[in-house]
Amino acid sequence: MIASxxxxxxxxxGPTKKGKLYLPKPDHRTNSRNNQKSKxxxxxxxxxxxxxxxxxxEKELFCNENNCYFALVDNAAQIIGTKNERxxxxxxxxxxxxxxxxxxxxxxxxHNSPSxxxxxxxxxxxxxxxxxxxxxxxxxx
Numbered sequence: 001m002i003a004s005x006x007x008x009x010x011x012x013x014g015p016t017k018k019g020k021l022y023l024p025k026p027d028h029r030t031n032s033r034n035n036q037k038s039k040x041x042x043x044x045x046x047x048x049x050x051x052x053x054x055x056x057x058e059k060e061l062f063c064n065e066n067n068c069y070f071a072l073v074d075n076a077a078q079i080i081g082t083k084n085e086r087x088x089x090x091x092x093x094x095x096x097x098x099x100x101x102x103x104x105x106x107x108x109x110x111h112n113s114p115s116x117x118x119x120x121x122x123x124x125x126x127x128x129x130x131x132x133x134x135x136x137x138x139x140x141x
Contacts, residue, residue: 005048011023012099016051017057020055020099022051022101024044024047024048025101025103038081038083038103038104039103040080040081040103041080041082047088051090053073054070054071055090059121061118062118066112066113067092069090070089071088072088075128076132080104081103083106085104085105087106090102107136107139113139114136119133
């Protein structure tokens with residue numbers, strides 16, 4: 001869990017239980033004029049909560065194939081992005097000392113979809129149902 005919902009002086013939140021810092025990016029907010037980036041429909045605190053779901057030490061949702069965390073809410077029932085995205089992606093920062101950030105994605109491209117191994121973990125840990133897994137595999141989420 002992120003120790004504080006208050007921003008640090010550098011604009012980050014954290015550290016998390018795993019020692020990570022998180023930086024919400026303005027170009028992924030609904031008021032951004034950058035139309036090339038996906039945008040969160042949810043507020044920053046909800047964004048932080050989804051990051052906490054992804055990097056939970058007991059149920060870590062890291063995808064080695066794509067070098068990122070993935071997370072979703074309520075078996076992908078909650079829409080989190082402005083284009084009906086239900087899945088969040090948190091790519092590993094280039095430098096270990098950099099803060100993490102994330103954005104909503106759809107599974108239409110392989111680099112925005114959890115690997116089969118991660119989907120197995122998500123089903124085994126009851127994060128998603130087998131039906132939701134199939135929807136992800138068929139690129140419907």
